[in-house]
Amino acid sequence: xxxxxxxxxxxxxxxxxxxxxFAASAITLLAYVYWNTAGFLARQTxxxxxxxxxxxxxxxxxxGLPLLVHTVIQRSRDPGQSLYLVLDPAGRVLAGTLxxxxxVEPGPDxxxxxxxxxxxxxxxxxxxARARAFFLQEGFYLLVGRDVQERREIESLITNAxxxxxxxxxxxxxxxxxxxxxxxxARVDDINRSSRDIMEGDLSQRLPIAGTGDELDQLGRNLNAxxxxxxxxxxxxxxxxxxxxxxxxxxxxxxRNRLEVxxxxxxxxxxxxxxxEKTIAEADNLLGTFNALLMIARAExxxxxxxxxxxxxxxxxxxxxxxxxxxxxxxxxSISIETPxxxxxxGNRELLSQALANLLDNAIKHGxxxxxxxxxxxxxxxxxxxxxxxxxxLLSVADRGVGIPESERKHVLERFVRLEASRxxxxxxxxxxxxxxxxxxxxxxxxxxxxxxxxxxxxxLPVSGR
Numbered sequence: 001x002x003x004x005x006x007x008x009x010x011x012x013x014x015x016x017x018x019x020x021x022f023a024a025s026a027i028t029l030l031a032y033v034y035w036n037t038a039g040f041l042a043r044q045t046x047x048x049x050x051x052x053x054x055x056x057x058x059x060x061x062x063x064g065l066p067l068l069v070h071t072v073i074q075r076s077r078d079p080g081q082s083l084y085l086v087l088d089p090a091g092r093v094l095a096g097t098l099x100x101x102x103x104v105e106p107g108p109d110x111x112x113x114x115x116x117x118x119x120x121x122x123x124x125x126x127x128x129a130r131a132r133a134f135f136l137q138e139g140f141y142l143l144v145g146r147d148v149q150e151r152r153e154i155e156s157l158i159t160n161a162x163x164x165x166x167x168x169x170x171x172x173x174x175x176x177x178x179x180x181x182x183x184x185x186a187r188v189d190d191i192n193r194s195s196r197d198i199m200e201g202d203l204s205q206r207l208p209i210a211g212t213g214d215e216l217d218q219l220g221r222n223l224n225a226x227x228x229x230x231x232x233x234x235x236x237x238x239x240x241x242x243x244x245x246x247x248x249x250x251x252x253x254x255x256r257n258r259l260e261v262x263x264x265x266x267x268x269x270x271x272x273x274x275x276x277e278k279t280i281a282e283a284d285n286l287l288g289t290f291n292a293l294l295m296i297a298r299a300e301x302x303x304x305x306x307x308x309x310x311x312x313x314x315x316x317x318x319x320x321x322x323x324x325x326x327x328x329x330x331x332x333x334s335i336s337i338e339t340p341x342x343x344x345x346x347g348n349r350e351l352l353s354q355a356l357a358n359l360l361d362n363a364i365k366h367g368x369x370x371x372x373x374x375x376x377x378x379x380x381x382x383x384x385x386x387x388x389x390x391x392x393x394l395l396s397v398a399d400r401g402v403g404i405p406e407s408e409r410k411h412v413l414e415r416f417v418r419l420e421a422s423r424x425x426x427x428x429x430x431x432x433x434x435x436x437x438x439x440x441x442x443x444x445x446x447x448x449x450x451x452x453x454x455x456x457x458x459x460x461l462p463v464s465g466r
Contacts, residue, residue, distance in 0.1 A: 015177030023170055030162045041151045049132055052144045069095045081147040083129055089139030106133055128152050187216055203231045255282045307348055313382050314343040320356040321380055328364050338381035346464040347442050355438040358431035359397040359457055367399025375400055392463055398456040409448040
């Protein structure tokens with residue numbers, strides 16, 4: 001995988017940003033540790049010198065210069081890290097571990113750092129020291145200090161360790177960023193390949209899931225679910241197209257043939273009138289199909305929500321039953337109504353009436369009992385949902401016909417789906433599709449149940465969808 005491509009990934013950029021923040025935090029922390037460590041060692045050195053000065057000052061007060069010189073000579077025999085020097089006014093060394101006065105001017109507080117020569121078994125070494133000097137009475141000079149070479153070496157060791165630690169942190173962070181970017185980019189490339197296959201028309205492809213449960217897996221699952229829905233919609237669209245072509249071809253052919261036959265032969269005014277009447281009837285059926293499609297589309301788009309108001313569902317139900325009562329009687333069926341008075345819901349009266357009309361029309365056409373001993377009534381009911389008090393109502397239409405197999409109940413809610421393979425009986429297969437769309441528009445659900453025998457279609461409609 002090209003390095004330039006890795007460096008351009010958002011994962012690498014995020015890793016670099018995190019590395020910069022982490023390095024800044026580490027540098028701050030290590031600098032604090034160094035400052036405290038170096039400061040502690042410096043304070044320890046100064047305190048040791050101050051203790052030495054206090055001791056010599058006490059000797060000087062007790063015995064004057066002779067006792068001070070004697071004490072310095074005694075301490076110089078085994079000085080350890082301590083440094084001493086006593087000079088007379090002429091600059092001659094009276095006692096101490098140094099051969100001469102350092103050529104360094106003290107600071108305002110009397111402290112100064114300098115280098116000195118120290119004799120060892122291997123010769124003479126240049127060491128670092130820190131001291132404080134005083135001029136005594138009559139021009140005598142006193143210097144008290146300590147060797148700080150070890151302290152400087154420790155500070156240098158700490159400094160080098162900090163530099164290496166920061167360098168290794170940055171290097172390992174960059175390597176880790178490249179490694180993470182490589183793995184992430186590999187997964188993204190897999191997703192891109194699958195996406196290209198999908199864009200080229202292979203809707204069966206799905207995004208790969210690594211099984212780690214991370215964000216990419218969650219994104220992949222959601223996109224795969226979306227692709228499943230898109231594929232289902234595409235398949236449904238093809239089926240709808242096929243069904244439209246089948247359902248509209250026959251009436252259009254009949255319409256054209258009727259007009260062609262009428263024009264080809266001599267006909268009376270009554271013949272022309274009958275042909276035109278039948279043509280208008282065919283056109284009305286076609287317009288009904290297109291109007292149903294348009295109404296389903298508007299319901300699914302939610303464009304009719306603005307026209308919602310409080311609807312008396314009981315009154316709407318009775319009006320629909322009164323309208324279809326004569327049609328039911330022609331089929332030797334009856335319509336039974338079960339609903340309380342003034343059952344109010346928030347909805348679109350026109351769509352609710354159309355949904356009830358579709359359910360009653362289906363119940364009349366397909367609700368003919370198979371046996372004469374079976375009740376021949378179509379039961380239309382609306383009740384308050386007792387399981388969800390105050391939240392919604394249940395609207396149902398039940399017949400005693402052949403019903404719908406359980407395996408087909410979800411399928412018949414799709415557009416242009418008809419259980420009759422020959423599709424010769426009147427109808428477009430849009431009735432239950434419109435009912436389902438109206439239920440979704442109102443925030444409700446539709447359920448098809450076995451009525452033992454027959455079919456019971458139940459709608460749950462919220463009292464208020466606002």
